[in-house]
Amino acid sequence: MRIHAISTGLVRIKSSQVTGQGHGLRRRLAPLIDNEWTDWLPTYAFAIEHPDGVIVVDSGANAGLKRLPRWNPYFQFAVNFDIAPEQELAPQLRAIGIGQRDVRLIALTHLHIDHDGGLAGFPHARVLVAAGELAATAGVKGRMLGYLPQRWPSGFDPEPLDFTEVPYGPFARSRRLTADGAVIAIPTPGHTPDHVSVVVEDGETRVVLAGDAAYSEASLLSGTVDGVSPDEGAALATLAKLRALATERPMIFLPTHDPRSAERLARRECVALPVPAIAA
Numbered sequence: 001m002r003i004h005a006i007s008t009g010l011v012r013i014k015s016s017q018v019t020g021q022g023h024g025l026r027r028r029l030a031p032l033i034d035n036e037w038t039d040w041l042p043t044y045a046f047a048i049e050h051p052d053g054v055i056v057v058d059s060g061a062n063a064g065l066k067r068l069p070r071w072n073p074y075f076q077f078a079v080n081f082d083i084a085p086e087q088e089l090a091p092q093l094r095a096i097g098i099g100q101r102d103v104r105l106i107a108l109t110h111l112h113i114d115h116d117g118g119l120a121g122f123p124h125a126r127v128l129v130a131a132g133e134l135a136a137t138a139g140v141k142g143r144m145l146g147y148l149p150q151r152w153p154s155g156f157d158p159e160p161l162d163f164t165e166v167p168y169g170p171f172a173r174s175r176r177l178t179a180d181g182a183v184i185a186i187p188t189p190g191h192t193p194d195h196v197s198v199v200v201e202d203g204e205t206r207v208v209l210a211g212d213a214a215y216s217e218a219s220l221l222s223g224t225v226d227g228v229s230p231d232e233g234a235a236l237a238t239l240a241k242l243r244a245l246a247t248e249r250p251m252i253f254l255p256t257h258d259p260r261s262a263e264r265l266a267r268r269e270c271v272a273l274p275v276p277a278i279a280a
């Protein structure tokens with residue numbers, strides 16, 4: 001099963017968004033006043049060539065994100081996008097021989113604007129989103145949380161990505177996305193309360209398409225909670241479960257904005273957990 005990591009342009013955010021500073025509301029407001037920007041980071045979308053059809057995990061950014069509404073202080077002060085139309089997901093997939101109609105299913109880790117931005121390129125695909133995530137986009141609160149439902153393709157009506165009570169490693173619930181059970185969604189709350197990640201079982205190795213469950217593999221290993229997560233405890237618990245998953249079998253961990261995600265996928269580079277000290 002081939003997995004493609006497609007970089008859909010660049011984004012930069014504030015350092016305090018990547019590494020949360022302080023706690024509670026103060027931590028979540030820090031990115032608005034922080035002067036320190038990150039380097040320009042990738043926004044990966046992933047395409048899985050499964051025998052049942054191509055599955056896309058997150059649809060990436062789009063060129064329209066270079067112009068964001070100014071009424072939201074986060075858009076005005078804390079994020080910049082650099083992306084041309086040809087860098088959107090659909091034209092990049094077309095260039096490697098994956099057409100619009102080859103994409104059977106799109107699973108969205110969450111609905112932030114750099115994850116749902118490429119949906120318009122796939123009008124024929126089924127789209128799966130956690131019901132709670134979809135609900136969070138509604139109304140003024142959704143707007144202030146940084147969702148842009150007004151930019152969704154007209155008639156956007158995703159199916160709820162709900163979980164069954166079938167455990168997957170340390171995760172109590174999971175959802176098979178393919179009949180053969182090789183592509184599985186797991187709940188990874190933190191960055192948003194209903195954030196999900198997708199695991200691809202590729203032989204003995206698990207490839208985790210992590211969305212924003214962590215901004216990088218380093219954040220996974222250090223247990224760093226970002227400056228966005230409304231519930232720090234939930235985010236920490238998710239990171240602990242993902243690390244526990246990595247102890248079971250080799251695991252390649254691919255966050256959306258980790259500059260090394262594509263390279264780790266190409267090299268099959270697995271998470272290397274620190275070896276526990278042996279008691280004397």
Ligand SMILES: [Zn+2]
Binds near residue numbers: 110112191212
């Ligand atoms: Zn996000």
